[in-house]
Amino acid sequence: MLAVKNLSYGIEDKTIIEDMSFRVREGSFIGIVGPNGSGKSTLLKNIYKAVEGKGDIHLKGRKLKAVSSRELAREMAVVSQHGSSDFDFTVKEMVMMGRYPHKGIFKTYNGQDRRIVEEALKSLGLSEMGERKFFTLSGGERQRVLIARALAQEADIIVLDEPTNHLDIRYQLQIMEILKSLDITVVAAVHDMNIASLYCDEVVAIKDGRIWGVGQTEKILSEDFFREVFEVEVEIHKNPRTRRLSIVYLPDRIFK
Numbered sequence: 001m002l003a004v005k006n007l008s009y010g011i012e013d014k015t016i017i018e019d020m021s022f023r024v025r026e027g028s029f030i031g032i033v034g035p036n037g038s039g040k041s042t043l044l045k046n047i048y049k050a051v052e053g054k055g056d057i058h059l060k061g062r063k064l065k066a067v068s069s070r071e072l073a074r075e076m077a078v079v080s081q082h083g084s085s086d087f088d089f090t091v092k093e094m095v096m097m098g099r100y101p102h103k104g105i106f107k108t109y110n111g112q113d114r115r116i117v118e119e120a121l122k123s124l125g126l127s128e129m130g131e132r133k134f135f136t137l138s139g140g141e142r143q144r145v146l147i148a149r150a151l152a153q154e155a156d157i158i159v160l161d162e163p164t165n166h167l168d169i170r171y172q173l174q175i176m177e178i179l180k181s182l183d184i185t186v187v188a189a190v191h192d193m194n195i196a197s198l199y200c201d202e203v204v205a206i207k208d209g210r211i212w213g214v215g216q217t218e219k220i221l222s223e224d225f226f227r228e229v230f231e232v233e234v235e236i237h238k239n240p241r242t243r244r245l246s247i248v249y250l251p252d253r254i255f256k
């Protein structure tokens, strides 16, 4: 579905990400993990073509450089960290914007578009808020609107920069459940390692702008990973109920 090959990106003489290569299989859920400032957002920006670095990115076998932004919007939905400046729109209008890449010039929205938008609003618990102005919403509600818009876009791949930023535990889990239940490829920067371990099939671990490791979440999220990448001591167990790794942090002050 997606192949990143020897990707590097820098600004002026500062290298931000260097020589990154990995593949994303169709239908898989990939977490991009690493400390603040390690290059996660920069990698995602290259993937959704907000910036263009050295190296190649292939989307469904085509060079990303050759894909127009309109075509890209039909294939890929993006929820970026800095949300949106479309403050004056209502929630429903914002989500309807997700349908835009599917419309030809001068085509208006039809019943099917409206059904898709209603469905997206419903799955994010926003049905009652359709007429509210975006700027009147809380941070978490805004985040859900941006995710609803991405769902309404009906793309095959969705790229999210910290999708659960601002969300309380219930919505964090709910958003991940929704993303997981969709038959699409998901690439998401994830900060919460327990959430990553519950939902990500594979992770791309980044340290200082370089890939530290890529592979199955269970293999990458080791005690060594936390020590080397985050400089944090942890204890990791496999939880018998979730059958996923459960990570417990062991800060010096408490455990020395």
Ligand SMILES: Nc1ncnc2c1ncn2[C@@H]1O[C@H](COP(=O)(O)OP(=O)(O)OP(=O)(O)O)[C@@H](O)[C@H]1O
Pocket (backbone or CB within 6 Å): 011, 016, 034, 035, 036, 037, 038, 039, 040, 041, 042, 043
């Ligand atoms: N336009 C820019 N100009 C200068 N430096 C930049 C620019 N964009 C990113 N950087 C720097 O590159 C590094 C990587 O930034 P990036 O936003 O990709 O990190 P991140 O892993 O997403 O961090 P966080 O977890 O804090 O969101 C940071 O040190 C950042 O300050």
